[in-house]
Amino acid sequence: MSISSADVDKIAKLAKLDLSEDEREKFSSQLSDIVSYMEKLNRLDTKDVEPLAHVNDLMNVSREDKSRPSMEKEDVFKNSPQNDNEFFLVPKVLKT
Amino acid sequence: MENYEQFLEKVEDALTLADKKKDLNIFLSLEEEKIRSSAKKIADEMKTGNAGILAGKTVAIKDAIITKGTITTSGSQILKDFVPPYDATVVERLISNGALLFGKTNMDEFAMGSSNENSSFGPVKNPVNPEYVPGGSSGGSASAVAAGIVDMALGSDTGGSIRLPAAFCGVVGMKPTYGRVSRYGLIAFASSLDQIGPIAGNVSDAALLLKAIAGHDESDSTSSTAEVPDYPNLLESDVKGLKIGLPKEYYGEGCDKEILDRVNDLIESLRSKGAELIEVSLPHTEYSIATYYIIATAEASSNLERYDGMRYGFRGEGSELSEVYSSSRSKGFGEEVKRRIMLGTYVLSAGYYDAYYKKAQQARRLIRDDFLTAFKEVDLILAPTSPTTAFKFGDKMDDPLAMYLVDVYTTSLNLAGLPGISVPVGNSSEGLPIGVQLIGKPFEETELLQAAARVEELVSS
Numbered sequence: 141m142s143i144s145s146a147d148v149d150k151i152a153k154l155a156k157l158d159l160s161e162d163e164r165e166k167f168s169s170q171l172s173d174i175v176s177y178m179e180k181l182n183r184l185d186t187k188d189v190e191p192l193a194h195v196n197d198l199m200n201v202s203r204e205d206k207s208r209p210s211m212e213k214e215d216v217f218k219n220s221p222q223n224d225n226e227f228f229l230v231p232k233v234l235k236t
Numbered sequence: 237m238e239n240y241e242q243f244l245e246k247v248e249d250a251l252t253l254a255d256k257k258k259d260l261n262i263f264l265s266l267e268e269e270k271i272r273s274s275a276k277k278i279a280d281e282m283k284t285g286n287a288g289i290l291a292g293k294t295v296a297i298k299d300a301i302i303t304k305g306t307i308t309t310s311g312s313q314i315l316k317d318f319v320p321p322y323d324a325t326v327v328e329r330l331i332s333n334g335a336l337l338f339g340k341t342n343m344d345e346f347a348m349g350s351s352n353e354n355s356s357f358g359p360v361k362n363p364v365n366p367e368y369v370p371g372g373s374s375g376g377s378a379s380a381v382a383a384g385i386v387d388m389a390l391g392s393d394t395g396g397s398i399r400l401p402a403a404f405c406g407v408v409g410m411k412p413t414y415g416r417v418s419r420y421g422l423i424a425f426a427s428s429l430d431q432i433g434p435i436a437g438n439v440s441d442a443a444l445l446l447k448a449i450a451g452h453d454e455s456d457s458t459s460s461t462a463e464v465p466d467y468p469n470l471l472e473s474d475v476k477g478l479k480i481g482l483p484k485e486y487y488g489e490g491c492d493k494e495i496l497d498r499v500n501d502l503i504e505s506l507r508s509k510g511a512e513l514i515e516v517s518l519p520h521t522e523y524s525i526a527t528y529y530i531i532a533t534a535e536a537s538s539n540l541e542r543y544d545g546m547r548y549g550f551r552g553e554g555s556e557l558s559e560v561y562s563s564s565r566s567k568g569f570g571e572e573v574k575r576r577i578m579l580g581t582y583v584l585s586a587g588y589y590d591a592y593y594k595k596a597q598q599a600r601r602l603i604r605d606d607f608l609t610a611f612k613e614v615d616l617i618l619a620p621t622s623p624t625t626a627f628k629f630g631d632k633m634d635d636p637l638a639m640y641l642v643d644v645y646t647t648s649l650n651l652a653g654l655p656g657i658s659v660p661v662g663n664s665s666e667g668l669p670i671g672v673q674l675i676g677k678p679f680e681e682t683e684l685l686q687a688a689a690r691v692e693e694l695v696s697s
Contacts, residue, residue: 219549
């Protein structure tokens, strides 16, 4: 399977990455190699094999629904790039 | 001299040694004053006899594990100023057991790498020979132990990231069963594969560290409620009658002859002590790397969506939201992380999901079933940890696929959720360490550590 520059652009857009011209070229050839290697899985007969998402047979682990202290607001905002001590400030979402 | 005085002296010596070995680039942060004041507190507890099981031990922490008030980067520019507001569960447990936290260790960015060359802060150099890589991604943790700076270290292992650097640096490294140790506060790479584990200079210290960190945690719903055995006091055992499986797929071409020679020497010693060596087959081994890199990158692309420059981490420029997302991620992530996000996004994208992701999950079951079948016949499995010894910087950086293949003997365990431990078995003619890997049944870390202790004795005798 070969991954074209157009494919790379599409994936980059989905992944919210801006790639440089260099990266686009490099990724196109490297991802093609890696994906071709992965295609060896096609040799496997998996007709009646149930997919395994998780090794432990856990289902819906729940805990008691009781209130407990949460983090201090000050701690929550300490790492934020921009805030007004009440909210995280982000760039405009809606176009005017 | 009293033991607490010896401890304080050891801490000073360790700080001096860390400074002397600065060129190895092991630590991303080392807060000397904080270490000294914690050491004094622990020494006081030792004096009054109130000390925990790790009192007197120094423990370095991989920078993928968050520490309250101490910068934690996961080796990435995108988190270069991130100060966690709470401790990971394993860190809380270290502190409550009396361990002295000794620095945050360098690593491949977001634990993605096998050589440590993907760190945003420059690679760690192998303390055995600084021209060589220490292995990855927990290269800083393995090196901190190998250089003699700390007694033990915590690493994390998604596809071999504890065992590989342990083998390359000549120390003991263990990936516990998936669920044995809480992942709460471990910066996520691939959540169904990630597991925190101990790295130490010997098996007994690894057992002690595992005991301190293992056990159920309400904050990690995938952590097991299985009881934690007293590992360090259960290390006695007899190899006589022990059934050890040798998977033929791990001993074929592609493995350095010197590594096979060392492992075969060990096999002969085990046989002479009465162990029963049995050839087994893990027929889907050749599919493990392809399976692993589909599942790991798919999970990573989803986990790393959180780095968008909004609530924490680096924020890039841009006049509207989506532009800021893209510029934050493009400037914040390094090349390998971008490559894996791209790969994961691709295998999960519309039209490809069944062909790649679902197929890989099916292969994952076949790989796990191989092990479970083999374990009907044998108590544990023994194989090389890696097909090569440490390589030189730059050797595999131009070819990501060649780098991925370094993990050929380690990734299957993560896919199957099994525990594995790498133990040093001598050096190559170039003086580079060689590791052997023991693989155990789920939650049978005790048996695994016992066997590892016997291997350690046989190698040193």
